[in-house]
Amino acid sequence: MAGVCVLAYSGGLDTSVAIPWLKETLGCDVVAMACDVGQGVDPEALSARAKAAGAAGVVIVDAREEFARDFALPALRANALYMGKYPLVSALSRPLIVRHLVRVARERGATSIAHGCTGKGNDQVRFEVGAAALAPDLAVVAPVRDAARTREEAIADAEARGIPLGVTRSSPYSIDENLWGRTIECGALEDPWTSPPADAFAWTADPATAPEGPDVLTIAFDGGIPVSLDGAALPLADLIQAVARRAGAQGFGRVDMMEDRLIGIKSRELYEVPGALALIAAHRDLEDLTLERSLAAFKRGIEPIYAELAYNGLWFSPLRLALDAFIAESQRPVTGEVRLRLHRGALTVEGRRSPCALYARDLATYEAGDLFDHRAAAGFVKLWGLPLRVWAERQGGAD
Ligand code: ARG
Numbered sequence: 345m346a347g348v349c350v351l352a353y354s355g356g357l358d359t360s361v362a363i364p365w366l367k368e369t370l371g372c373d374v375v376a377m378a379c380d381v382g383q384g385v386d387p388e389a390l391s392a393r394a395k396a397a398g399a400a401g402v403v404i405v406d407a408r409e410e411f412a413r414d415f416a417l418p419a420l421r422a423n424a425l426y427m428g429k430y431p432l433v434s435a436l437s438r439p440l441i442v443r444h445l446v447r448v449a450r451e452r453g454a455t456s457i458a459h460g461c462t463g464k465g466n467d468q469v470r471f472e473v474g475a476a477a478l479a480p481d482l483a484v485v486a487p488v489r490d491a492a493r494t495r496e497e498a499i500a501d502a503e504a505r506g507i508p509l510g511v512t513r514s515s516p517y518s519i520d521e522n523l524w525g526r527t528i529e530c531g532a533l534e535d536p537w538t539s540p541p542a543d544a545f546a547w548t549a550d551p552a553t554a555p556e557g558p559d560v561l562t563i564a565f566d567g568g569i570p571v572s573l574d575g576a577a578l579p580l581a582d583l584i585q586a587v588a589r590r591a592g593a594q595g596f597g598r599v600d601m602m603e604d605r606l607i608g609i610k611s612r613e614l615y616e617v618p619g620a621l622a623l624i625a626a627h628r629d630l631e632d633l634t635l636e637r638s639l640a641a642f643k644r645g646i647e648p649i650y651a652e653l654a655y656n657g658l659w660f661s662p663l664r665l666a667l668d669a670f671i672a673e674s675q676r677p678v679t680g681e682v683r684l685r686l687h688r689g690a691l692t693v694e695g696r697r698s699p700c701a702l703y704a705r706d707l708a709t710y711e712a713g714d715l716f717d718h719r720a721a722a723g724f725v726k727l728w729g730l731p732l733r734v735w736a737e738r739q740g741g742a743d
Contacts, residue, residue: 347372348400348454349485352441352471354378355390357509359460361501362487363397366458370485373400374458377448380404381411381437382523382581397507401452405444408523412581415440416524416620421568421671421678423624423631424651429601430613431620432654433525438470439659446479456483463489466606469657477660517544523584525597525617536612540600547588547616551595551689558687559594560694561587563626565682568675570623588619594686597621606656622691626682629693634677634700643674 349366353359353376366374376394378385391402415436424432445457457475461468463486472484493501502509516531528544542550549555564572571577573586591597597618603611631640646667653664680698684691706715 347456348375348449348452349373349456349458350375350377350403350445350449350452350454351399351458352377352445352460353390353394353399353402354460355385355393356460357495357498357502358488360393360397360507360509361493361498361505362458362460362491363394363399364501364505365487365491366485367398369487369490370456372456375399375401375403375448375452375454377403377405377445379407379411379437379441379444381440382408382585383521393508397502397505403444403448407440407444408581409579411437411440412523412579412584416584417569417580418668418671419524419651419654420570420620420623420627421675422650422667423628423647424654425624425647426651426655427601427603428648429599430603430615430655431525431617431624432651433522433527433615433617433620434467434520435470435654435657435659436524437520437522438467438657439474442471442474442478442660446475446482449479449482454482456485458485458487460488461486463492464605464607464609466655466657469606470659471657473657474660523581523588524620525588525615528614528616529611533612533614536602540598540614544614545598545616548592548597548618549595551598554593554595554688558685559590561590561622561684561686563587563623563682563684564680565627565630566679568627568671568678570627584619584623587622591618591622591684591686591691592616595689596686596691598689622684622686625691625693626684627678629682629696630678630680630698633696633703634680634698635674636702639674643671646670 349370349372351359351362351366351374355378363374363376366372376399378390385404387404390404394402419432419436426432449457459468459471461471468486468489475482475484518529520527526547532538532541533544562574563570570583573583578586597616599615599617601613603613605611650667653659653661658664677700679700680696682693683695685694
């Protein structure tokens with residue numbers, strides 16, 4: 345056999361039958377590589393299945409903390425929400441997987457890498473554009489897109505080759521999971537009018553049957569990084585998962601949306617993102633307390649651009665890097681605590697405090713003895729309105 349191809353391997357049906365397809369089509373050895381980004385990987389089962397499918401090697405990377413630090417955290421600091429709603433769960437894990445595909449390809453002297461995406465989604469773009477940015481010399485192969493088999497054909501192929509699929513949970517949905525959230529597509533959801541079936545959800549309680557009493561979470565940030573939950577310092581990945589569990593138990597974090605995919609299709613998407621949305625809500629509130637007004641307004645302007653870059657597969661672009669440098673500078677005062685109240689699907693920010701707060705009670709108070717210069721306000725209002733006053737005089741002041 346000539347050459348090595350490193351395949352992004354999930355352990356599912358599609359990437360399992362991709363192994364023999366790659367061997368036969370490219371005439372190469374296949375190394376299956378999987379990253380644990382918080383979805384829960386069973387290393388023994390995964391590597392047994394890859395080997396049964398004919399993989400020459402299996403690499404499993406524990407990437408939870410790396411995913412939290414290098415992908416979820418920058419997205420949090422950017423308050424990144426695609427279309428104002430979707431916290432980019434899958435869009436953030438693809439560049440991490442590409443990073444490791446390229447690393448393993450270099451270590452094994454591979455000439456190509458492969459992914460199991462179809463031709464209809466965003467993920468193919470994220471893998472291929474990500475690979476082009478990190479390793480323009482590597483070929484990228486897309487067996488699922490190229491073989492274009494139905495699910496039944498893929499199952500028949502797996503059975504004919506003796507690839508064990510018994511442990512595959514038979515789900516009517518297409519699921520992707522990581523620390524930042526859970527994505528749900530297909531099945532009954534393809535009719536945008538149909539209410540999401542209860543069995544689509546795994547991380548969030550039904551708000552109608554969530555506990556009667558609220559849960560209150562205090563999250564501390566240091567320079568825009570969440571560092572503790574209710575006073576207990578936690579590694580970032582653990583903190584994200586702990587917030588997700590607490591908020592999800594209260595029925596918070598479901599998103600049901602019509603989404604514009606990069607390739608031009610609208611699709612109906614369901615997300616469970618209790619941790620991501622709770623942390624973004626807390627982080628935004630702390631920014632409102634600590635960021636100087638014009639900096640805050642400018643940052644809000646670039647946040648949707650940041651989200652689009654990540655969504656559209658441009659994570660490794662110079663623009664994203666430059667925006668990150670700006671955001672990193674902006675986060676210096678984002679230190680303090682935010683108290684969240686979660687109850688029956690609703691999140692409310694109940695309190696915030698910071699040593700860097702720009703809130704000055706002696707300026708804001710309506711009580712006697714404040715330090716605000718009321719006479720200066722009169723002059724300010726006069727000059728602020730001066731251009732309109734002059735204009736109105738010329739126009740005759742008509743409404
Ligand atoms: N629509 C979302 C996105 O593009 C979720 C994709 C989930 N991917 C998957 N292979 N199931 O980010």
